[in-house]
Amino acid sequence: MRPTLVRAGCTAALLVACAAAPAWAQDPSIARSLAATCTACHGTDGRSVGGVPPSLAGRDKGELLQTMKDFKTGKRPATVMHQHAKGYSDEQLEIISNYFAGVTPGAAAAAPAARVNY
Ligand code: HEC
Numbered sequence: 001m002r003p004t005l006v007r008a009g010c011t012a013a014l015l016v017a018c019a020a021a022p023a024w025a026q027d028p029s030i031a032r033s034l035a036a037t038c039t040a041c042h043g044t045d046g047r048s049v050g051g052v053p054p055s056l057a058g059r060d061k062g063e064l065l066q067t068m069k070d071f072k073t074g075k076r077p078a079t080v081m082h083q084h085a086k087g088y089s090d091e092q093l094e095i096i097s098n099y100f101a102g103v104t105p106g107a108a109a110a111a112p113a114a115r116v117n118y
Contacts (some may be wrong), residue, residue: 001070008031012025012045013057020059026091031095031096031098031099032099034088034092034096034099035096035099035100037084038084038096038100039054040101041053041080042054042055042056043055043057043108044108045103046100046103047103047105047106047107047108049108050108055105056103057100057103057104057105058100058101058103058104058105059100059101059105060101061097061098061100061101062097062102064096064097064101065093065094065097066080068085068088068093068096069090069093069098071084071085072086072088072093078087
């Protein structure tokens with residue numbers, strides 16, 4: 001087989017593998033990075049202080065995903081979440097929902113800045 005044909009065959013095999021399971025969708029650090037954008041408001045690991053805005057940790061994945069999709073389409077009214085939800089694809093929202101559903105709910109930890117003694 002000529003080298004160009006071998007290369008073409010490898011590329012085709014790679015495309016099939018990528019289409020079956022995108023590598024980034026299974027990388028836990030991607031899920032953590034996407035979820036980190038929520039923690040400024042919803043607390044470290046989705047455990048909010050005083051429940052405002054509501055904690056996300058340990059919530060039902062389907063409920064979180066549907067809520068995010070409703071924010072995205074405007075079906076559910078919001079002050080900031082409709083803007084935030086629009087920044088993600090449905091696939092990314094699923095990854096984020098899956099991440100928070102897997103976090104054990106519990107008391108919010110103090111933000112790192114609050115633990116520093118000046
Ligand atoms: C700028 C602050 C902020 C950020 C960042 C943020 N949220 Fe929110 N979130 C809110 C507020 C405020 C509400 C209440 C609804 C509203 O007024 O928008 C809310 C509500 C929600 C709700 C509904 C909770 C309930 O029980 O009613 C979900 C689910 C949610 N956010 C998920 C997320 C996810 C997932 C992310 C990250 C992709 C995120 N939020 C990022 C502020 C934020």
